[in-house]
Amino acid sequence: MWYYPDPSPGLDIPEVNAAVEEAFAEHARGHVQMPPKVYITFDTGDFRTMPAYIPSLGIAGVKIVNVHPANPLQHIPTVMALLVILDPATGTPVAILNATGLTDLRTGASGAIAAKYLAPSRTVTLGLVGSGRQAAAQVDAIAAELEITRLRVWSRTEKHAALFCRRYAAMDCSTATLKQVCACDVIVTTTPSREPVILSEWVAEGTHINAIGADAPGKQELDPGLLTRARVFVDDPPQAIHSGEINVPIEKGLFSPEQIAGTIGEVVLGRKKRESHGEITIFDSTGLAIQDLAIAGIAMKNRNRVMLEFP
Amino acid sequence: MWYYPDPSPGLDIPEVNAAVEEAFAEHARGHVQMPPKVYITFDTGDFRTMPAYIPSLGIAGVKIVNVHPANPLQHIPTVMALLVILDPATGTPVAILNATGLTDLRTGASGAIAAKYLAPSRTVTLGLVGSGRQAAAQVDAIAAELEITRLRVWSRTEKHAALFCRRYAAMDCSTATLKQVCACDVIVTTTPSREPVILSEWVAEGTHINAIGADAPGKQELDPGLLTRARVFVDDPPQAIHSGEINVPIEKGLFSPEQIAGTIGEVVLGRKKRESHGEITIFDSTGLAIQDLAIAGIAMKNRNRVMLEFP
Incomplete structure (x- = not known):
């Protein structure tokens, strides 16, 4: 399993746009799985869990993203995100991405x-x-x-x-x-x-x-x-x-x-x-979670990554 | 953010049982957030996304767990799990745990x-x-x-x-x-x-x-x-x-x-x-996801962990 600490810099924007466009098309064709976002609420914010699967891209996973509007007062970003990517064939977790920057891109x-x-x-x-x-x-x-x-x-x-x-x-x-x-x-x-x-x-x-x-x-x-x-x-x-x-x-x-x-x-x-x-x-x-998954497929080509022992 | 590659060995079973008992009690008191599990299905299995929050333990996060029954033919476990833990106050991801062994314990x-x-x-x-x-x-x-x-x-x-x-x-x-x-x-x-x-x-x-x-x-x-x-x-x-x-x-x-x-x-x-x-x-x-979260609170005392750069 790989961890990608900062996979967004240097991504090719036309390639990112094309991947998101393809995800939207697959969504309209009814070829993706994307249950509704699930919200957990805190006194100071919330977080959303967004699982999805795009068979045509062979990519499945979960985006986890918070929104805490008062965070900047503590010099912490309002929105932070992780993406966990699984292998559809075996369910093995293959990657975890810091997805804060990817969220802006998608x-x-x-x-x-x-x-x-x-x-x-x-x-x-x-x-x-x-x-x-x-x-x-x-x-x-x-x-x-x-x-x-x-x-x-x-x-x-x-x-x-x-x-x-x-x-x-x-x-x-x-x-x-x-x-x-x-x-x-x-x-x-x-x-x-x-x-x-x-x-x-x-x-x-x-x-x-x-x-x-x-x-x-x-x-x-x-x-x-x-x-x-x-x-x-x-x-x-x-x-x-x-x-x-x-x-x-x-x-x-x-x-x-x-x-x-x-x-x-x-x-x-x-x-x-x-x-x-x-x-x-x-x-x-x-x-949509499928936008994040579509970009993850590109971001995982980044060589700045850390191998994590699993299982 | 810490990664715990193998946090289950050596956990104190009476302490684990007590934490799960407390999670069940909080559930009955209506003091937890735990939306229904969300399923994504593959040809060869599925994965479930389980977010939850236990305010009394100050712990929130998401369990991600697959079930692929044919995996043992490839010498891969049928069930593998990750837990992502967030700080309720800021939404910052604070830990990712290999939760395959924790799933048995809980x-x-x-x-x-x-x-x-x-x-x-x-x-x-x-x-x-x-x-x-x-x-x-x-x-x-x-x-x-x-x-x-x-x-x-x-x-x-x-x-x-x-x-x-x-x-x-x-x-x-x-x-x-x-x-x-x-x-x-x-x-x-x-x-x-x-x-x-x-x-x-x-x-x-x-x-x-x-x-x-x-x-x-x-x-x-x-x-x-x-x-x-x-x-x-x-x-x-x-x-x-x-x-x-x-x-x-x-x-x-x-x-x-x-x-x-x-x-x-x-x-x-x-x-x-x-x-x-x-x-x-x-x-x-x-x-229940709250069982996993309750155990994570104990498992995160493990010193076998890797610091990951985030954000």
Whole structure:
């Protein structure tokens, strides 16, 4: 059994995006096993257990990931993750991966695949709501699929947005108001908000939005009125209904599961698509265990690993 | 984060039994979190993911355990397990344990706690149906709670029963027919059978039975007629109904969930007990994640461990 202490640096982003795209396609074909995430809750956070199996990639395992929002006060990351990989043929544990960095990569990849298929054009302006690790992962991954001509960044803390723009200066990056961010062709939201941050009236026809931040009951970033104006795609319907962008509007009776336009896997397979230049599309990403497994298959080529005695 | 390659040898069995007893009590008090096991199935076996949290012990984590029955043909164990332990305060992974040996210990401990409270007397004759690793773990753990005056052992392969008796010669151990085994005060069944092995007519009034083998849908070891003659205690009702000794009789309409007499945790708390000398009691053990966590708390005192870089 191998332990991979830091398998994410140096991974090839186009390869990562392609692996996640293939996992979504297998999901839409009904060829994966992925039971719902299981939550354990603590006073200060929670952890989620996410087992899955992708037969076509010959990979099975479990992601274990926590969310403890007060951790940064102790200089500990809010989110940390491990992946345990098993050999499907014998059940033998073959690898354990530090999956904290991989989690950013796989979430970036899901946004990139959604933007690749649903953005109004191949050349886009990109607006970011939130400027943390997830925002950077989205830009890096989307840049491998589309040409980004301009970046507009809003953060609750303007200094953070300015620092972000310094890092992405090559992409004509500037800080902006929420309204200016919403004038971009593609918008990515990555905040932990529990109230809508984006108003429907700010969003023009033809925009594509990756709604990344909402990943637990009670979280939301978009005006519910925007959801009903748009076609909403999800990664996994039960998970999105439980904890994605649509969870609060569904709870309040402002959106219904029947209004989901389809899954990202169906989009990848061409069964569903953007149907007009003017339509607003939204991708509600909650994060699937099969994304992590698909990336693990690549990350395990890393030579920085430690042999562990087992059994 | 520490890795424990082999934390089970040398563990103090009375301490292990006490930890499992405390976990059962906390379960009955409603003070633990333990969602149902999640199954992923392969062509050649399966694996189960078992997250849990015991606040009173300050321990949380996930057990990952496979069952691949054909593995011994390749000289690989049928069952292998890992435990991942997280710090409840921050969600940081603090330890990964090779839990293959711990799984035997915790299952032995559950049988020992059941026998301690439900056996007809403190001094008992013990009959074993099956003579593998689980049978040995049951004898070792029960011997820490009760005085065993005689061991009677049946195995499908008589040579295995004879080898077992050589190991336990100090306990007046001999091989026996199923009927002779069933004449003992306490019977322990540890086979992977899918058909009843024990007939009701062989079992006298006052006997206690630990039914350990059935841990998946379709498995059973006891005559359903014996279940209706007896008072049946379980570790966790939903899990027992799904995959314990009672799963097949319930499926066939020969037993109903309402007939469950109580949980082992209720027995530990004194809310339920053996009510007469003549009654037959059965403990249907499926194995709970909280048993594994309780033992992990002890096993992590082992100094044979490897530091792993995380995050």
